[in-house]
Amino acid sequence: EHLSGDEYEKSQPSRKEKSLGLLCLKFLARYPDYPSTVENIYICLDEVAEELNVERRRIYSIVNVFESLHMVSRLAKNRYIWHGRHNLAKTLQTLKKVGEENKYTEKIQMIKKREYEHEFDLDGKGNEEVARSFVSIEHSEMCFVELPGIEFCAASVNSRKDKSLRVMSQKFVMLLLVSTPQIVSLEVAAKILIGEDQLEDLDKNKFKTKIRRLYDIANVLSSIELIKKVHITEERGRKPAFKWTGPEVPPNTHATKLETTSAPCISHISESTTSKEQCSKNLFPSRVKQNFTRHPSLIKLVKSIESDRRKIQSAPTSPVKTSTTGTDENVSAYKSEVSQLAAIPQYQLAESPKRPKDMKNNLSGSLWEDSLPWPEAAPKASTHTAATPPKPLVTQPLSALPPSHQSASAVIQPQPHSGASYAIYLHPSHAVTAYSPSFMLQALPCANEGDNCTAATDPGKAMAAASNCACQNCHEMVPEGYDNEEKQNKFETLDQSVASCSEQYKRECAPEDEDRTKTKQDIPVAFANPAHEAFFPSGYLIPLTQCTHHSNKAGLPNREKAGLCSLQHTATHSSPAAGAIPVMTSELKAVNIPAFHITSLNIMLSPTSIAAAPVLSNSHLNSSNASSVPNPSSSLLNFTLQHVGLIPAGVQVPASPVLQHIPIPSKPESINHSSENMTLQEEKVRNNILQLLTRSLMEPAGGTDKGQGPTVLKEPPEAQTMTENFFHTPGGPNTVPLLSANSGGTDTVSQGTSYIPQRKLEVSEN
DNA sequence: CACTCCCGCCAATCC
DNA sequence: GGATTGGCGGGAGTG
Numbered sequence A: 001e002h003l004s005g006d007e008y009e010k011s012q013p014s015r016k017e018k019s020l021g022l023l024c025l026k027f028l029a030r031y032p033d034y035p036s037t038v039e040n041i042y043i044c045l046d047e048v049a050e051e052l053n054v055e056r057r058r059i060y061s062i063v064n065v066f067e068s069l070h071m072v073s074r075l076a077k078n079r080y081i082w083h084g085r086h087n088l089a090k091t092l093q094t095l096k097k098v099g100e101e102n103k104y105t106e107k108i109q110m111i112k113k114r115e116y117e118h119e120f121d122l123d124g125k126g127n128e129e130v131a132r133s134f135v136s137i138e139h140s141e142m143c144f145v146e147l148p149g150i151e152f153c154a155a156s157v158n159s160r161k162d163k164s165l166r167v168m169s170q171k172f173v174m175l176l177l178v179s180t181p182q183i184v185s186l187e188v189a190a191k192i193l194i195g196e197d198q199l200e201d202l203d204k205n206k207f208k209t210k211i212r213r214l215y216d217i218a219n220v221l222s223s224i225e226l227i228k229k230v231h232i233t234e235e236r237g238r239k240p241a242f243k244w245t246g247p248e249v250p251p252n253t254h255a256t257k258l259e260t261t262s263a264p265c266i267s268h269i270s271e272s273t274t275s276k277e278q279c280s281k282n283l284f285p286s287r288v289k290q291n292f293t294r295h296p297s298l299i300k301l302v303k304s305i306e307s308d309r310r311k312i313q314s315a316p317t318s319p320v321k322t323s324t325t326g327t328d329e330n331v332s333a334y335k336s337e338v339s340q341l342a343a344i345p346q347y348q349l350a351e352s353p354k355r356p357k358d359m360k361n362n363l364s365g366s367l368w369e370d371s372l373p374w375p376e377a378a379p380k381a382s383t384h385t386a387a388t389p390p391k392p393l394v395t396q397p398l399s400a401l402p403p404s405h406q407s408a409s410a411v412i413q414p415q416p417h418s419g420a421s422y423a424i425y426l427h428p429s430h431a432v433t434a435y436s437p438s439f440m441l442q443a444l445p446c447a448n449e450g451d452n453c454t455a456a457t458d459p460g461k462a463m464a465a466a467s468n469c470a471c472q473n474c475h476e477m478v479p480e481g482y483d484n485e486e487k488q489n490k491f492e493t494l495d496q497s498v499a500s501c502s503e504q505y506k507r508e509c510a511p512e513d514e515d516r517t518k519t520k521q522d523i524p525v526a527f528a529n530p531a532h533e534a535f536f537p538s539g540y541l542i543p544l545t546q547c548t549h550h551s552n553k554a555g556l557p558n559r560e561k562a563g564l565c566s567l568q569h570t571a572t573h574s575s576p577a578a579g580a581i582p583v584m585t586s587e588l589k590a591v592n593i594p595a596f597h598i599t600s601l602n603i604m605l606s607p608t609s610i611a612a613a614p615v616l617s618n619s620h621l622n623s624s625n626a627s628s629v630p631n632p633s634s635s636l637l638n639f640t641l642q643h644v645g646l647i648p649a650g651v652q653v654p655a656s657p658v659l660q661h662i663p664i665p666s667k668p669e670s671i672n673h674s675s676e677n678m679t680l681q682e683e684k685v686r687n688n689i690l691q692l693l694t695r696s697l698m699e700p701a702g703g704t705d706k707g708q709g710p711t712v713l714k715e716p717p718e719a720q721t722m723t724e725n726f727f728h729t730p731g732g733p734n735t736v737p738l739l740s741a742n743s744g745g746t747d748t749v750s751q752g753t754s755y756i757p758q759r760k761l762e763v764s765e766n
Numbered sequence B: 001c002a003c004t005c006c007c008g009c010c011a012a013t014c015c
Numbered sequence C: 001g002g003a004t005t006g007g008c009g010g011g012a013g014t015g
Helices: A005-011 A020-029 A045-051 A056-068 A088-101 A104-117 A125-137 A151-157 A164-178 A186-197 A204-223 A276-283 A296-314 A327-341 A357-363 A395-399 A459-468 A471-475 A485-492 A498-509 A516-520 A585-590 A607-616 A618-626 A632-643 A680-698 A722-726
Strands: A041-044 A072-076 A079-082 A183-185 A227-234 A237-244 A421-426 A432-435 A539-544 A761-765
Touching: A020 A056, A020 A204, A041 A045, A045 A056, A056 A072, A056 A164, A056 A204, A088 A104, A088 A164, A104 A164, A104 A186, A164 A183, A164 A186, A164 A204, A164 A237, A183 A186, A183 A227, A186 A204, A186 A237, A204 A227, A204 A237
Parallel strands: none
Antiparallel strands: A041 A079, A072 A079, A183 A237, A227 A237, A227 A761, A421 A432, A421 A539
């Protein structure tokens, strides 16, 4: 009171200091990310408001958003319980699923389409049309999405009909999770959220209010680093948007059990169906729903896998577990594991907290990400990637590196001209190297600093990708083969701590483990199931996209800070085979990829081939393990390597498992960028060579596949890019979205859809 | 000026 | 009927 006006103003915290985001951080600082499950942490709103010196109203906003993610749940008046991030993975997965089922992808496209069509239509009818178009798409207005075990405590005391902020928050997250790339503009989000409630009057005020609320939500989500504000620049100017920066959510392969509140479920189609049943029905349409069909190529794959598994289990020549070193045992175990890899989602293992230095920067996700005990793995190598954006492909697989793989390190090579890179991640005793569709095994820095990713997108390729990804079609590619009830149930028991996951992995898979069969009895059901053994391949092919590196505030969990290469946003669409592709170490040994070729060897392997390779090559695993007898593959490789001048004539690549000790360049400077100079002609030659190599991998011992499946790489279309060749599949180019040429670190993305392929939107962050 | 989003009114609901 | 929740939109701060 005694202060003058100016002084008084200065004594007051600035507007920014009072922001919801900051307040949210303060709020978060009070509670652990992963609270003990033994001891409940209760939140008293009054206390918090007082301690943080804010009105209670503000706390409600925060708590409501957290509630939407099940980070808290309401116990009683003024009283919440803190769950932290324990439920997050499950929640996100559920939200993604509901989002998919609510056809948000289509809605986004519809909005964009209309927007585009009415860009110069000033009569304002565009919005109404959009609104009306929702009716034709989908009518499933959903209620608050809840998780089992949490729903009742929340619902019992809070029957307020409209939990708008909570529901809005969930819907917003859904939008982000289902869109490709995972960027949603404020405007689109607002329109969709309004569109659902009020089809008719999309008046300006309502829109403004929605935007306000979205900001509220976004501020909270940003503070927990699930999203990040970016800007989309298009013809008409800059638009605020939000990009998903949270953990990657694996594709849904089954219906997670979830409940909805007893709140009325609004349906635009039938006002009478307000029951919970109807609500659930909306959320989880019947399984026979036609948009869950298996992609034809997957049927083959599954059959092949199954038959192979049978062979392994019954063949007299199957390796018998011996009591010797344990190595054989492991190999045979891997063998059977590998035979199933293509069919079974890889369980996402948490990283060990202990990592070697060189991995720390490159591989470590945030604590938050590391700890996500995905209840279900991403069947990256096989399925449904279409409806799922080809995302931070690196991040997830790498964060899944099991603890025993500490010696591994990843080197990454984004290929500006050729799409995604792949890191070959090998078993602990082996190394990690990079693999890219331009077939360069190269090391690469993850060096892009901050937000200045400026490499240009190739609009043509982006367009190609966009137009090749008929997202609706993609939705229809969910393979039922992987939608295995039994597995699901098992996985639902897997909401475990990282520590236990890591520990289990060690016990289950670490080669140095004494006795597999014995330890198996100790492990929980999901791991004890033989099928789950298959979740630990000896290696992965990890599609890499681009790298970003952000310097972030210390102490905040951030995947990007950790230097993980994450796909920021991309117009790429992965093929069903994209993602972490399990690959057998012994397969690599079998072709004797020599260490010194790590930066120069150009190999062309279709991801589908690779995914299938373990299946098809089981019969020669033994020999590769023995590694004394050169096999046809190695001869062929040697020949081809010599042929292309990668090794001098007469030099034989040693047949020993040299890969085990491949020196990985630890510094980006050591990278060989020779691929950049590759001419088209060279590419062609390589294509041919690589086809040979592919076949040598695919048909090692009398090839069971008979020209079917991934080995069909007969005539790589000349004009096509390597990337396209790479993803050439028997299903035809239209059944599998092509991986587009990635921009290799740009923030310019094409948000083009099949509707508006021409649009190139620039995303900037500030 | 447009974009952000804080602030607090006040209605709905709870107890 | 007071307390709790939270929708909502005015308008201030920011770039």
